[in-house]
Amino acid sequence: MTADVERTGGQMPEPVRVRVLALAADALPKVSDLPASLRKVASFAPNRRAKLGGTQIATALETDDDLRGHVATQVAAVLPELASAVNDGAVPEAADPVEVAALLWLLRPEGWEAPYAAAGEAISAERPSVDPSQVERLQGRLDQVEARAREARAEHKTQVQELKAENSSLRRKLGEARVAARSTTSDAEQALVAAEELRAKAEAATASAEAETRRLRAQIEELQSAVSAARRETRSERDETTVRARVLLDTLLEAGQGLRRELALPTVTGSPGDRVEAELAVAGTRVPTGAASLGPSSPALLEQFLTMPRARLIIDGYNVSKTAWPDSSLEAQRIRLLNGLAPLIARTGAETTVVFDAASQTQRGVVNAPRGVKVLFSPEGVIADDVIRDLVAAEPQGRVVVVVTTDQAIVTDVRRAGARPMASAALVSLLAR
Numbered sequence: 001m002t003a004d005v006e007r008t009g010g011q012m013p014e015p016v017r018v019r020v021l022a023l024a025a026d027a028l029p030k031v032s033d034l035p036a037s038l039r040k041v042a043s044f045a046p047n048r049r050a051k052l053g054g055t056q057i058a059t060a061l062e063t064d065d066d067l068r069g070h071v072a073t074q075v076a077a078v079l080p081e082l083a084s085a086v087n088d089g090a091v092p093e094a095a096d097p098v099e100v101a102a103l104l105w106l107l108r109p110e111g112w113e114a115p116y117a118a119a120g121e122a123i124s125a126e127r128p129s130v131d132p133s134q135v136e137r138l139q140g141r142l143d144q145v146e147a148r149a150r151e152a153r154a155e156h157k158t159q160v161q162e163l164k165a166e167n168s169s170l171r172r173k174l175g176e177a178r179v180a181a182r183s184t185t186s187d188a189e190q191a192l193v194a195a196e197e198l199r200a201k202a203e204a205a206t207a208s209a210e211a212e213t214r215r216l217r218a219q220i221e222e223l224q225s226a227v228s229a230a231r232r233e234t235r236s237e238r239d240e241t242t243v244r245a246r247v248l249l250d251t252l253l254e255a256g257q258g259l260r261r262e263l264a265l266p267t268v269t270g271s272p273g274d275r276v277e278a279e280l281a282v283a284g285t286r287v288p289t290g291a292a293s294l295g296p297s298s299p300a301l302l303e304q305f306l307t308m309p310r311a312r313l314i315i316d317g318y319n320v321s322k323t324a325w326p327d328s329s330l331e332a333q334r335i336r337l338l339n340g341l342a343p344l345i346a347r348t349g350a351e352t353t354v355v356f357d358a359a360s361q362t363q364r365g366v367v368n369a370p371r372g373v374k375v376l377f378s379p380e381g382v383i384a385d386d387v388i389r390d391l392v393a394a395e396p397q398g399r400v401v402v403v404v405t406t407d408q409a410i411v412t413d414v415r416r417a418g419a420r421p422m423a424s425a426a427l428v429s430l431l432a433r
Contacts (some may be wrong), residue, residue, distance in 0.1 A: 012105070013123045017058075018050075019102040024057050025049035027074035035060050035067065072106040083107060091115070097122040299429040302422045306348035308400045314391050314419075315341075315427065316384060316405035317356040317375075323406065323424040324431070331365055340431035342370035350402075353391060357384035385410050392419045 012020075028034065028042040028049060038060055041053030050057070061068050076083035079099075085091050086103045089111070101119035104112045294301035305311060321333030328336070334356065345352050349372070358364060358377040369375045378384045388403060392414045395401045401419040404427045405411065411421040 013098075013101070013120055015098045015123060016101040016105065016120070019098050020061070020105055021050045021054050021057055023075045023078075023102060023106065024061060024071045025053070026078070027071045028057070030074045031067070031070045033070075035064060038067075068106060072108075075103065075106055079103065086115075089115070295423075296421060297423040297425045299426045299433075302402065302404070302426040303348065303430060305400055305402045305420060305422070306344075306350040310399060311348070311350040312395060312399060312401045313345075313350045313352040314388055314401065314403045315352065315354045316388060316403070316407060316410065316424070317354045318384070319405045319407060320424040320427055324428040334365065334367060337431075338367060338369055338373065338375070341373055344430055345370065345372045355384045355387050355391070359383045389413055389417075392417045395419070 025041075026046060026049075028038060031042075034042055037056050038053070041049055041056055044052060061071070082091075082095060082099060083103055085095070086100060086107055087109045089109070091100050097119040101116055101123065104116040104119065306313060315337075317334065317337065318330065321328075321330075321337045325333050325336055338354065341352065341354070352372060353374045353376060354369075355376045355378065359380065359382055361377075362380060364377045367375045376387060378387045385407060388405070388410055392401055392403060395418075397418055401414075402422055403410065403414045403419050404422050404424055406424045414421055
């Protein structure tokens with residue numbers, strides 16, 4: 001940059017030089033044919049190119065006009081408005097003189113030297129003047145720092161001398177320690193001989209202990225063999241006794257089966273009391289139970305049914321809720337019924353389904369069923385009675401199926417299908433507990 005600056009009548013101001021290097025560093029990766037000295041610089045991070053490769057960039061721009069022209073083209077693309085004003089010689093007065101001088105040096109339009117010199121003068125005029133008193137204060141501080149440095153050097157020299165003297169003393173002590181170590185070598189040799197004797201005695205004692213251990217192990221193995229033989233003998237006797245008992249049992253079983261085939265005895269089903277229970281059930285007055293003869297409205301009978309294994313409970317929802325809370329809305333009845341069922345089902349574990357009649361409705365209410373309880377709404381045009389009949393018919397014969405309703409038509413049909421009808425009042429009484 002020196003030769004070009006001299007033609008403009010002075011040295012390039014430092015701010016202009018820094019700005020030229022910054023613009024060139026940003027444009028390097030966009031220049032296609034870079035010199036070999038700048039290819040590695042172009043691969044640096046943008047904020048490190050001007051700092052680490054500033055010398056290479058400045059040298060290349062000074063000596064290679066083609067490179068400067070390519071860089072100027074890329075800079076003009078980044079700063080199009082200011083570059084156009086510089087080329088046309090119509091630089092705004094508010095423009096930064098450093099930016100203008102940097103663009104003039106790179107673009108070099110016709111007659112660029114005069115505007116460049118004017119920008120340099122403007123930059124020099126903006127520099128703050130140096131106060132002589134401030135220079136004197138700085139010089140005084142510099143003298144103080146140099147005096148402190150001299151004192152520190154003298155102090156360090158003294159410390160080095162002390163360390164050298166200490167080092168000599170340590171070397172002398174090390175020599176004395178070596179002499180003392182040689183004098184104690186004979187004592188160490190004697191101690192080594194004594195240690196060898198002790199080791200020999202320890203080895204002899206170890207050999208004796210190993211021999212005794214082998215003898216004891218042989219005795220243990222003999223005892224284990226004797227125990228194993230005794231166990232085998234005991235197991236053989238036990239197996240013989242088991243075989244005799246098994247043969248006798250098989251003989252008895254085969255004799256019983258032969259007698260059954262000889263007499264052609266059929267398989268026994270049911271119990272002696274089935275007929276009486278069936279007659280009472282058909283009469284529809286009482287249901288025979290183990291707790292005594294209880295009616296369909298008995299809460300005790302209902303809870304007894306629900307505690308049976310794999311019990312199935314089907315509830316006519318609105319029939320029960322209208323029996324318990326006739327003055328409440330249907331939604332409130334549903335909520336109170338399901339909330340009341342939660343502790344009962346948790347206690348008995350019965351598989352429970354509540355059926356609500358929605359035959360005349362197109363929308364179904366939102367319910368929050370407790371754990372173990374299923375909630376069904378009958379389809380449009382289908383009453384809840386038919387849904388209950390279908391659920392009872394789907395259950396296998398012999399399973400305990402309880403239907404809670406006071407609808408006599410449902411009571412008759414589910415009893416005929418093998419289910420046990422219970423009155424709504426029985427369930428309401430359980431829920432109130």
